[in-house]
Amino acid sequence: MALPSYTETRYRIWHYIYIAICTFVFFFLIAPLFVIFPLSFNAEEFLVFSEGMKNLDPDAFSFRWYKDMIYGTKNPWGLAAKNSFIIAIFATIGSIILGTLAALGLSSRHMPYKGIIMATLISPMIVPLIISGVAIFFFMAKVGLAATHTGIVLAHIILGTPFVVITVTATLSGFDHSVTRAAASLGSNPVNTFMKVTLPLILPGVISGGLFAFVTSFDEVVVVLFLAGLENTTIPIQMWTGLREQLSPTILAVATCLIILSTLILISAELLRRRSERLRGINR
Amino acid sequence: MSSETKQILTTDGIPLEVSLKKAEKKNKIKAFLLVAPLLLFLIITYVFPIGEMFSRSIDDKMITNMLPKTFKEMEKWDGQELPSEEVFTAFYYDFKVLVEKQEHGKLGQRLNKEKNGFNSITKKLFRQVKRKKIDESSSIKDQIMKVHKRWRNVEYWQAIKRTAPPYTMSKYLKGVDMYYAADGSITQVDEDRRIHRILWLRTLEIAFFVTLFCFLMGYPIAHLLATLPMKYSNLLMICVLLPFWTSLLVRTASWMILLQQQGVVNDFFVMIGLVADDNRPEMMYNKVGTYVAMTQILLPFMVLPLYSVMKTISPSLMRAGKSLGGTPFVAFWKVYFPLTIPGIGAGCLLVFILAIGYYITPALVGGASGTLISNQIAFHMKQTLDWSFASAMGLMLLSGVLVIYWIYNKLVGVDNIKLG
Numbered sequence: 162m163a164l165p166s167y168t169e170t171r172y173r174i175w176h177y178i179y180i181a182i183c184t185f186v187f188f189f190l191i192a193p194l195f196v197i198f199p200l201s202f203n204a205e206e207f208l209v210f211s212e213g214m215k216n217l218d219p220d221a222f223s224f225r226w227y228k229d230m231i232y233g234t235k236n237p238w239g240l241a242a243k244n245s246f247i248i249a250i251f252a253t254i255g256s257i258i259l260g261t262l263a264a265l266g267l268s269s270r271h272m273p274y275k276g277i278i279m280a281t282l283i284s285p286m287i288v289p290l291i292i293s294g295v296a297i298f299f300f301m302a303k304v305g306l307a308a309t310h311t312g313i314v315l316a317h318i319i320l321g322t323p324f325v326v327i328t329v330t331a332t333l334s335g336f337d338h339s340v341t342r343a344a345a346s347l348g349s350n351p352v353n354t355f356m357k358v359t360l361p362l363i364l365p366g367v368i369s370g371g372l373f374a375f376v377t378s379f380d381e382v383v384v385v386l387f388l389a390g391l392e393n394t395t396i397p398i399q400m401w402t403g404l405r406e407q408l409s410p411t412i413l414a415v416a417t418c419l420i421i422l423s424t425l426i427l428i429s430a431e432l433l434r435r436r437s438e439r440l441r442g443i444n445r
Numbered sequence: 446m447s448s449e450t451k452q453i454l455t456t457d458g459i460p461l462e463v464s465l466k467k468a469e470k471k472n473k474i475k476a477f478l479l480v481a482p483l484l485l486f487l488i489i490t491y492v493f494p495i496g497e498m499f500s501r502s503i504d505d506k507m508i509t510n511m512l513p514k515t516f517k518e519m520e521k522w523d524g525q526e527l528p529s530e531e532v533f534t535a536f537y538y539d540f541k542v543l544v545e546k547q548e549h550g551k552l553g554q555r556l557n558k559e560k561n562g563f564n565s566i567t568k569k570l571f572r573q574v575k576r577k578k579i580d581e582s583s584s585i586k587d588q589i590m591k592v593h594k595r596w597r598n599v600e601y602w603q604a605i606k607r608t609a610p611p612y613t614m615s616k617y618l619k620g621v622d623m624y625y626a627a628d629g630s631i632t633q634v635d636e637d638r639r640i641h642r643i644l645w646l647r648t649l650e651i652a653f654f655v656t657l658f659c660f661l662m663g664y665p666i667a668h669l670l671a672t673l674p675m676k677y678s679n680l681l682m683i684c685v686l687l688p689f690w691t692s693l694l695v696r697t698a699s700w701m702i703l704l705q706q707q708g709v710v711n712d713f714f715v716m717i718g719l720v721a722d723d724n725r726p727e728m729m730y731n732k733v734g735t736y737v738a739m740t741q742i743l744l745p746f747m748v749l750p751l752y753s754v755m756k757t758i759s760p761s762l763m764r765a766g767k768s769l770g771g772t773p774f775v776a777f778w779k780v781y782f783p784l785t786i787p788g789i790g791a792g793c794l795l796v797f798i799l800a801i802g803y804y805i806t807p808a809l810v811g812g813a814s815g816t817l818i819s820n821q822i823a824f825h826m827k828q829t830l831d832w833s834f835a836s837a838m839g840l841m842l843l844s845g846v847l848v849i850y851w852i853y854n855k856l857v858g859v860d861n862i863k864l865g
Contacts, residue, residue, distance in 0.1 A: 430686075
């Protein structure tokens with residue numbers, strides 16, 4: 162942002178202060194993530210930068226915590242990762258199906274009581290997780306699904322659907338309904354119309370909602386803490402116990418992997434968003 | 446006459462209006478059927494359980510079911526003098542049933558919460574009943590009164606009478622550091638034991654300041670992102686979105702590393718000579734840690750709504766303001782700022798709602814002085830197992846959040862929430 166040459170000095174100074182503030186905030190946002198990378202390669206057992214690391218001594222770096230993460234005998238990371246992925250995948254599928262159907266209904270202009278229903282469907286996102294956790298725990302304990310994968314998947318569907326509802330409704334707001342009428346007038350039945358016409362058009366919204374649901378489930382710890390037994394441990398639960406009890410660098414190795422995963426998800430979400438914007442642009 | 450002739454009919458001979466209404470109704474049902482699966486699912490697994498939390502929080506049926514005969518006889522008792530022989534007799538038979546079911550211990554614990562000293566005298570009475578020392582043919586009142594002198598004290602019988610209703614608000618009162626005194630009036634607990642009120646105030650304080658910090662930090666960068674050319678702003682947007690997509694626990698872990706006493710932030714302070722090496726300040730396990738970590742974690746939720754509003758403000762408005770003689774400050778304050786108020790409202794409410802119910806981060810970096818009400822709820826769910834109290838606290842928090850949610854819905858509309 163170059164300033165025009167006629168800018169007075171005091172506004173020039175203000176401008177530089179503004180740029181400095183922004184730089185600081187961006188640094189504040191992103192820098193904490195990067196402290197994890199180097200420390201996860203620490204050869205020592207402490208979570209501080211050793212003298213060797215500060216001098217960039219190659220002996221001070223090692224892969225031992227990554228090895229520990231994968232091969233460590235006492236480490237439950239393997240089981241936790243397996244559980245996390247299974248739970249997140251099923252929760253995502255469930256959220257996508259229920260959320261997309263609901264979004265289709267909600268974006269119809271014939272939908273009765275739209276406001277109150279929308280508010281109810283979004284509420285799991287707004288209600289503090291601890292309260293959701295308590296309520297869902299009471300329910301799952303009553304129907305005998307506490308400490309089961311099914312119970313956790315159902316809980317994560319509850320927490321994941323609001324994201325799908327929001328993103329798909331947003332995509333549908335730019336959706337031209339005359340294309341479905343055109344399909345119907347050409348003799349297509351509603352299911353066929355949905356699969357061949359509507360779904361391909363709203364797919365970016367569905368997938369990006371699915372990504373949100375996946376991340377929500379994959380990162381969720383509060384509700385799982387209430388629901389999970391020893392067999393259902395997930396990555397967030399292991400990190401939570403690790404951070405509370407013995408802060409070992411293995412956690413940082415896991416954290417690094419998680420940051421890489423979230424970077425991949427961010428890239429796909431961004432690509433989808435742009436594609437969706439482009440598609441909506443064409444529709445207008 | 447004229448209206449009849451003008452009425453338009455469909456090919457089937459039905460008036461168009463009726464036919465249209467029929468079609469609309471069909472569409473309504475169709476739309477509703479699409480929403481129904483999710484709505485039903487949420488009502489069964491989520492909305493009802495929250496309602497169950499409410500019934501659990503006021504539930505006091507256990508003792509009502511334990512002493513049915515006693516409470517029936519007590520209806521006739523005025524509660525001033527010691528109760529009559531009938532009440533004692535009824536209590537004795539109720540207690541005998543409990544001894545057979547081995548539930549007398551529960552009764553003692555429950556009554557002990559109402560008035561201290563019940564635990565030991567129910568144990569004494571239990572021993573007498575167990576050994577069949579109580580002669581049912583003579584006055585039971587006299588015999589019970591002989592078991593312990595507290596059974597002769599009318600205050601203990603008043604305490605039993607207070608537990609008669611199947612519902613109680615005492616958990617809610619406990620949540621704001623109050624209780625039912627002996628005479629049934631609502632009293633505050635002693636000043637040095639008012640822990641919950643401190644927690645509520647601290648939760649509000651932390652949520653308020655985190656929102657304020659997020660606003661102060663989020664506004665400039667949202668403005669920068671909205672005014673920079675696309676190719677730069679997309680790059681900078683990653684700085685906002687990457688933390689947004691990164692695991693909460695990872696971000697909390699990185700703050701734990703940064704803020705510890707031998708951590709990077711302290712190293713930096715020592716390096717620039719702000720603090721002495723042997724006098725590094727404690728920045729974690731207190732409020733500072735909670736503030737810093739929560740602000741960074743919630744900042745994207747402030748930036749994104751602000752950005753989406755600022756993006757729609759045309760830069761020519763600021764130019765018009767300046768060309769009409771306003772200084773850049775005046776143009777900003779009178780033109781730009783008012784236009785961003787919807788974004789400010791959305792961002793602040795969202796951050797406040799999220800902050801007020803935060804659990805994980807305060808639990809890890811907050812220590813004793815940085816914990817919030819959520820941590821107290823989790824504590825009672827997991828440690829003390831006082832689930833009805835946890836439910837009561839949860840619902841008190843929930844009602845606060847719902848009020849803000851309602852305001853948010855009025856101001857912003859839930860369907861306008863932007864995600865990324």
